[in-house]
Amino acid sequence: MPYVNFRVTKEGVTAEQKLALIQGATELLQRVLNKNPATTFVIIDEVETDNWGIGYENVTSLRAQAAAQAQKA
Amino acid sequence: MPYVNFRVTKEGVTAEQKLALIQGATELLQRVLNKNPATTFVIIDEVETDNWGIGYENVTSLRAQAAAQAQKA
Amino acid sequence: MPYVNFRVTKEGVTAEQKLALIQGATELLQRVLNKNPATTFVIIDEVETDNWGIGYENVTSLRAQAAAQAQKA
Amino acid sequence: MPYVNFRVTKEGVTAEQKLALIQGATELLQRVLNKNPATTFVIIDEVETDNWGIGYENVTSLRAQAAAQAQKA
Amino acid sequence: MPYVNFRVTKEGVTAEQKLALIQGATELLQRVLNKNPATTFVIIDEVETDNWGIGYENVTSLRAQAAAQAQKA
Amino acid sequence: MPYVNFRVTKEGVTAEQKLALIQGATELLQRVLNKNPATTFVIIDEVETDNWGIGYENVTSLRAQAAAQAQKA
Numbered sequence: 001m002p003y004v005n006f007r008v009t010k011e012g013v014t015a016e017q018k019l020a021l022i023q024g025a026t027e028l029l030q031r032v033l034n035k036n037p038a039t040t041f042v043i044i045d046e047v048e049t050d051n052w053g054i055g056y057e058n059v060t061s062l063r064a065q066a067a068a069q070a071q072k073a
Numbered sequence: 074m075p076y077v078n079f080r081v082t083k084e085g086v087t088a089e090q091k092l093a094l095i096q097g098a099t100e101l102l103q104r105v106l107n108k109n110p111a112t113t114f115v116i117i118d119e120v121e122t123d124n125w126g127i128g129y130e131n132v133t134s135l136r137a138q139a140a141a142q143a144q145k146a
Numbered sequence: 147m148p149y150v151n152f153r154v155t156k157e158g159v160t161a162e163q164k165l166a167l168i169q170g171a172t173e174l175l176q177r178v179l180n181k182n183p184a185t186t187f188v189i190i191d192e193v194e195t196d197n198w199g200i201g202y203e204n205v206t207s208l209r210a211q212a213a214a215q216a217q218k219a
Numbered sequence: 220m221p222y223v224n225f226r227v228t229k230e231g232v233t234a235e236q237k238l239a240l241i242q243g244a245t246e247l248l249q250r251v252l253n254k255n256p257a258t259t260f261v262i263i264d265e266v267e268t269d270n271w272g273i274g275y276e277n278v279t280s281l282r283a284q285a286a287a288q289a290q291k292a
Numbered sequence: 293m294p295y296v297n298f299r300v301t302k303e304g305v306t307a308e309q310k311l312a313l314i315q316g317a318t319e320l321l322q323r324v325l326n327k328n329p330a331t332t333f334v335i336i337d338e339v340e341t342d343n344w345g346i347g348y349e350n351v352t353s354l355r356a357q358a359a360a361q362a363q364k365a
Numbered sequence: 366m367p368y369v370n371f372r373v374t375k376e377g378v379t380a381e382q383k384l385a386l387i388q389g390a391t392e393l394l395q396r397v398l399n400k401n402p403a404t405t406f407v408i409i410d411e412v413e414t415d416n417w418g419i420g421y422e423n424v425t426s427l428r429a430q431a432a433a434q435a436q437k438a
Contacts, residue, residue, distance in 0.1 A: 001346055003149060003187060003299040004317075007262060008325065015123045015133070017324050022126030024320040025296075032312045033300065039346065041149060041187060042126035043080060050234045053241030053261035054293055054331065060234070074200055076368060076406060077171075080149040081179060088269045088279070090178050095272030097174040098150075105166045106154060112200065114368060114406060115272035116226060127147050127185065153408060161342045161352070168345030188345035189299060196380045199387030199407035206380070220419055222295060222333060222372040223390075227398060239397045247389040251382050252373065258419065260295060260333060273366055273404065307415045307425070314418030334418035335372060 001039035002029050009059050010046035018044050074112035075102050082132050083119035091117050147185035148175050155205050156192035164190050220258035221248050228278050229265035237263050293331035294321050301351050302338035310336050366404035367394050374424050375411035383409050 004025045022042040029035040049059035077098045095115040102108040122132035150171045168188040175181040195205035223244045241261040248254040268278035296317045314334040321327040341351035369390045387407040394400040414424035 001187065001301070001344070001351070003189070005297040005299075006321075007295040007297075008321075008327070009293070013325065015131070018123050019126070019131055020324045021320060022131055023129050024324065025317065026126065026129050028313060028316040028320070029298075029300075032309050032316065033305065035300070038128045039185070040127065041147065043120055043149070044124040044126075045120075046124070047262055047264075050237050051263040051265070052293070053238070053245065053263075054259065055257045056242050056245050058234070058238055058241055059293070074155070074198070074205070074406065076153040076408070078151040078153075079175075080151075081175075081181070082147070086179065088277070091269050092272070092277055093178045094174060095277055096275050097178065098171065099272065099275050101167060101170040101174070102152075102154075105163050105170065106159065108154070111274045112404070113273065114366065116266055116368070117270040117272075118266075119270070125147070132147070161350070164342050165345070165350055168350055169348050172345065172348050184347045186346065189339055190343040190345075191339075192343070193408055193410075196383050197409040197411070199384070199391065200405065201403045202388050202391050204380070204384055204387055220333065220374070220417070220424070222335070224370040224372075225394075226368040226370075227394075227400070228366070232398065236397050240393060243393040243397065244390065247386060247393070248371075248373075251385045251389065252378065254373070258331070260293065262295070271366070278366070307423070310415050311418070311423055314423055315421050318418065318421050330420045332419065335412055336416040337412075338416070 002033070002035050002041070004029070004040070004042045005045065006042070007045045007047055009049050009052055011049065011063075013044075013046060075106070075108050075114070077102070077113070077115045078118065079115070080118045080120055082122050082125055084122065084136075086117075086119060148179070148181050148187070150175070150186070150188045151191065152188070153191045153193055155195050155198055157195065157209075159190075159192060221252070221254050221260070223248070223259070223261045224264065225261070226264045226266055228268050228271055230268065230282075232263075232265060294325070294327050294333070296321070296332070296334045297337065298334070299337045299339055301341050301344055303341065303355075305336075305338060367398070367400050367406070369394070369405070369407045370410065371407070372410045372412055374414050374417055376414065376428075378409075378411060 025042045026037050026040045029040055052059045098115045099110045099113045102113055125132045171188045172183045172186045198205045244261050245256045245259045271278045317334045318329045318332045344351045390407045391402045391405045394405055417424045
């Protein structure tokens with residue numbers, strides 16, 4: 001009866017992609033640990049890019065920098 | 074000084090129901106473990122039905138199936 | 147299909163007390179939100195008192211202070 | 220490669236304040252545990268005041284009480 | 293830069309199985325959402341069977357019941 | 366009344382270092398968001414290096430690789 005929590009940035013993840021995460025994680029737990037899918041929970045949290053930081057910056061800034069970089073190239 | 078986190082699907086939970094969860098969990102911790110309500114935190118996360126999976130399906134699909142089933146009956 | 151996570155300090159909580167938390171939270175969700183106990187998960191995390199802080203202090207210190215206070219009284 | 224999760228009430232926290240939390244937590248982990256900022260994640264969850272309880276009340280009520288108190292003074 | 297948290301019961305999960313979960317979840321996020329493995333965190337929490345409840349029972353009891361059932365068969 | 370959760374690898378973090386994290390995070394929330402330390406919770410989770418993955422590897426392997434690298438230099 002496992003519990004899986006994905007936390008990803010909120011950047012247009014579709015219902016199909018979410019379902020792929022749900023099914024992939026459920027299959028993984030069934031294959032590796034023989035866990036019963038009927039009691040496998042998967043919860044996906046989408047986090048605003050202002051609310052996620054890495055390397056002293058928020059993801060909003062990192063995305064803007066990457067976009068500027070891409071435009072220059 | 075306990076911390077309680079409820080995660081439920083976002084399906085119209087009212088402020089009254091949330092308060093009932095807060096008060097019920099606080100009372101439970103006071104009764105069972107003699108915890109001080111003044112430092113008992115209860116946080117309720119409401120999760121979109123597309124973002125919650127069980128048994129290889131998301132809850133959006135499970136609710137649609139249950140509704141179709143109910144209509145047939 | 148709710149998920150409940152209790153976090154309490156690791157201070158000798160018994161299996162009976164843990165079961166009381168599990169049953170109390172499950173009953174609460176069934177009563178307030180009509181949730182199915184068969185898919186209600188309750189997970190209890192026990193946290194070392196050195197690893198829990200409140201008011202600029204860890205719980206180890208708070209417990210020592212309370213014990214000293216009690217001895218004086 | 221630490222992970223930090225702040226949970227605060229959703230009461231108008233600005234992007235600048237969020238960045239200050241991200242940078243402060245990252246600096247703290249670098250200073251205290253010599254952790255690499257490039258793999259330090261900070262995630263801030265903002266929680267509705269109806270969804271956060273303490274001392275048998277939700278924060279919505281606590282804020283209303285404090286405002287009423289302030290007006291009387 | 294996603295974060296994945298698996299919570300499973302503490303029942304002899306091997307380092308190899310844990311690595312399979314880490315690699316499977318990382319591959320899943322790369323395939324479905326094009327996430328960079330270099331900043332994909334996977335954390336596995338192992339929870340004592342006394343501390344995990346479902347359907348008003350703890351997993352310790354559920355395992356004992358299943359073992360008794362198997363012996364009868 | 367914020368809640369802060371640090372998750373770090375279990376690699377000999379001392380009680381003094383944990384207290385520094387507790388005090389640093391509490392001070393940060395007081396300074397940035399004017400939060401009351403009396404109701405600021407900080408919880409530190411220490412995670413086994415086999416249970417933490419990044420970039421398709423667990424931290425146990427990453428530490429072994431870094432040690433081998435250091436020995437060669």
